[in-house]
Amino acid sequence: MNTLQHPKTTTRNFDLTAQQRNITIAGQNAELLTYNGSFPGPLLEVQEGDVVTVNFNNQLREPSNLHLHGIFMSPDEDKPHQTVEPGQSLTYNFEAHLGSAGMYWYHPHAHGKVTRQLFEGLSGPIIIRGAVDKLEPVASATEKVLVLHDIGLQNGEVASHTGMDWGKGKEGELVLVNGQNQPEMSAPTGLLRLRIVNASTARYYNLNIRGKRLQVIGMDGSFLEAPLAMERLLLTPGERADILIEATQEEELQLTNLPYSRTPAGSSADTPAEGMVLAKFSITGEPKTIALPTKLTHIPALDLASVTNYKTITFGATMQPLQFTINGKAFDHHRTDLTAKAETMEVWDIVNPMAMDHPFHLHTFPFQVISVNGVAVDFRAWKDVVNVPANSTVRIAIPFTTYKGSVMYHCHILEHEDLGMMGNLEVV
Numbered sequence: 001m002n003t004l005q006h007p008k009t010t011t012r013n014f015d016l017t018a019q020q021r022n023i024t025i026a027g028q029n030a031e032l033l034t035y036n037g038s039f040p041g042p043l044l045e046v047q048e049g050d051v052v053t054v055n056f057n058n059q060l061r062e063p064s065n066l067h068l069h070g071i072f073m074s075p076d077e078d079k080p081h082q083t084v085e086p087g088q089s090l091t092y093n094f095e096a097h098l099g100s101a102g103m104y105w106y107h108p109h110a111h112g113k114v115t116r117q118l119f120e121g122l123s124g125p126i127i128i129r130g131a132v133d134k135l136e137p138v139a140s141a142t143e144k145v146l147v148l149h150d151i152g153l154q155n156g157e158v159a160s161h162t163g164m165d166w167g168k169g170k171e172g173e174l175v176l177v178n179g180q181n182q183p184e185m186s187a188p189t190g191l192l193r194l195r196i197v198n199a200s201t202a203r204y205y206n207l208n209i210r211g212k213r214l215q216v217i218g219m220d221g222s223f224l225e226a227p228l229a230m231e232r233l234l235l236t237p238g239e240r241a242d243i244l245i246e247a248t249q250e251e252e253l254q255l256t257n258l259p260y261s262r263t264p265a266g267s268s269a270d271t272p273a274e275g276m277v278l279a280k281f282s283i284t285g286e287p288k289t290i291a292l293p294t295k296l297t298h299i300p301a302l303d304l305a306s307v308t309n310y311k312t313i314t315f316g317a318t319m320q321p322l323q324f325t326i327n328g329k330a331f332d333h334h335r336t337d338l339t340a341k342a343e344t345m346e347v348w349d350i351v352n353p354m355a356m357d358h359p360f361h362l363h364t365f366p367f368q369v370i371s372v373n374g375v376a377v378d379f380r381a382w383k384d385v386v387n388v389p390a391n392s393t394v395r396i397a398i399p400f401t402t403y404k405g406s407v408m409y410h411c412h413i414l415e416h417e418d419l420g421m422m423g424n425l426e427v428v
């Protein structure tokens with residue numbers, strides 16, 4: 001029978017050192033920025049209930065810091081305003097809350113330096129495991145963690161940003177999965193579970209596996225209530241997806257990036273029409289019949305009738321100097337842009353009047369996406385990044401908790417973030 005148990009608290013310590021390293025990518029050597037010498041950085045894996053300490057050491061030649069993207073943790077521990085000087089260390093603490101099982105990631109957050117540090121290699125995945133991971137048939141799936149991170153190389157160095165790159169968001173011509181160009185992986189017949197993070201500074205991925213449905217079971221920091229069958233899935237910078245693939249027989253599957261334009265009015269789809277192969281999976285073994293899970297978790301519908309606080313977040317830009325703005329202002333970390341009250345719920349309209357998409361990200365507090373251009377979203381998930389398409393409005397609902405403090409929200413095209421498309425929310 002069921003016995004109720006207190007989750008056993010385990011303390012987990014991780015050390016992450018940011019350091020320059022010579023790495024071989026697609027046959028070329030290049031000086032990259034790494035965590036612990038690897039690109040991408042190591043997977044940090046914990047269980048719900050764990051008390052986690054991440055000790056960050058900066059061996060770069062410039063200030064950096066660490067942000068644990070999407071983790072529900074105290075703003076005082078997130079501390080993205082605090083930078084770490086070369087040779088210095090800083091520790092980040094969080095408790096992996098019950099119900100926070102999902103995929104997360106880490107990257108630098110030193111304002112003005114984020115784009116280049118990430119583009120040059122600094123990112124890594126985090127997984128919090130929980131009850132759904134133990135649920136059949138999810139538990140028996142073969143799991144692959146895929147970090148999508150594009151990069152450009154030039155004479156043994158990471159290609160620099162041009163003026164245009166800062167406006168549009170730079171896309172590197174090497175589109176890498178776990179630091180490799182079109183890696184080939186193998187898996188037995190059965191369920192294949194792909195846990196994907198878009199760790200690119202600006203590139204969007206429009207994911208597809210020809211001949212298969214993507215059975216999406218999780219997005220960002222949560223599971224969905226039931227698998228959501230999709231033909232293709234748009235994954236914008238910062239977003240994560242947890243996908244089951246029914247691999248019933250021996251075959252080769254190709255994870256493909258189909259064209260998608262972030263600037264729909266422009267011409268700029270740089271992906272060939274048939275798509276670009278990101279990774280291959282060779283499936284071997286006896287044919288299998290596969291059951292998908294039917295019920296994964298419960299995500300409460302939010303009671304929007306009770307909401308009295310509405311906010312509007314409007315994206316914009318100025319030329320000369322080139323700045324990206326929110327509500328007409330470029331980021332200033334001394335300024336509080338918005339305030340909210342702890343333990344209340346708010347509804348925010350993220351308004352994008354521009355001719356290009358922007359992925360909106362909020363620290364600390366997971367939100368639910370309510371509607372896009374007034375059309376209700378027909379599934380529930382706890383998200384921390386949502387794409388706001390060009391000339392569109394996305395409505396989200398944010399239940400604030402007991403956490404108080406200074407919380408950032410920004411565009412996750414990191415060029416835009418570094419150029420000011422970020423604000424400070426003070427939760428009081």
Ligand code: C2O
Nearest residue numbers: 067069238361408
């Ligand atoms: Cu992934 Cu404020 O960041």
Ligand code: CU
Nearest residue numbers: 068069070363
């Ligand atoms: Cu974040």
Ligand code: CU
Nearest residue numbers: 358411413416
């Ligand atoms: Cu943007």
